[in-house]
Amino acid sequence: MEAIVSYVCDAAFIALLGCCGLCLYRIGRGPTAPDRAMAIDILGIVVVCFTALISVTTGRDIYLTVGIAWALLSFIGAIALAKHLEGKGFDE
Amino acid sequence: MSNAIGVAALAIGVLFNIFGCIGLVRFPDIYNRLQAATKCVTIGTCFVLLGAMLLAGSTATTAKCLVCMIFVLVSSPTAAHALARGAHASGVKLWEKSVVDKFDEDGQPGVESGGKK
Numbered sequence: 001m002e003a004i005v006s007y008v009c010d011a012a013f014i015a016l017l018g019c020c021g022l023c024l025y026r027i028g029r030g031p032t033a034p035d036r037a038m039a040i041d042i043l044g045i046v047v048v049c050f051t052a053l054i055s056v057t058t059g060r061d062i063y064l065t066v067g068i069a070w071a072l073l074s075f076i077g078a079i080a081l082a083k084h085l086e087g088k089g090f091d092e
Numbered sequence: 093m094s095n096a097i098g099v100a101a102l103a104i105g106v107l108f109n110i111f112g113c114i115g116l117v118r119f120p121d122i123y124n125r126l127q128a129a130t131k132c133v134t135i136g137t138c139f140v141l142l143g144a145m146l147l148a149g150s151t152a153t154t155a156k157c158l159v160c161m162i163f164v165l166v167s168s169p170t171a172a173h174a175l176a177r178g179a180h181a182s183g184v185k186l187w188e189k190s191v192v193d194k195f196d197e198d199g200q201p202g203v204e205s206g207g208k209k
Contacts, residue, residue: 022116
């Protein structure tokens with residue numbers, strides 16, 4: 001069973017690397033600014049998946065704390081960019 | 093048993109993530125892309141965290157995964173909604189084959205400069 005778990009984790013790492021590549025393509029290509037902001041938000045959520053997988057493979061739960069902090073900062077950044085695009089201040 | 097369920101949840105979550113990111117690249121305009129990417133990636137991340145919870149099995153990891161899962165489930169649709177509203181307010185056009193724009197028709201409460209079709 002351990003071998004299957006480690007095999008699935010390796011495959012998941014490669015698949016999530018592909019997801020990050022697609023997000024980076026959209027960040028670089030995206031014709032408008034909201035496209036790039038959205039792709040950065042999605043990339044942040046994919047990185048949370050990465051931290052969860054790293055904490056499974058290494059057995060240390062400190063990486064999940066990193067994931068929680070990353071999700072919080074990604075959310076704040078997306079909201080700030082959206083408010084900026086709408087032409088309002090951050091606290092309105 | 094819990095290992096098998098964890099591996100299955102991990103595989104389902106990664107598949108949802110891949111489909112969401114393919115939608116992020118393939119769809120024609122930002123509103124379609126937000127629709128595809130946000131929903132798929134949110135549920136995929138929740139499944140990956142569920143799998144990590146079942147595979148690790150310790151109490152601290154379970155609690156952290158639960159906190160992270162609830163936060164992603166609440167925050168990701170909120171961010172997508174705000175980004176769609178911001179994109180519409182900053183004048184990003186819809187795809188030319190889009191059939192309806194209810195937000196534009198309803199007079200956009202709270203938005204001064206509307207997106208022009």
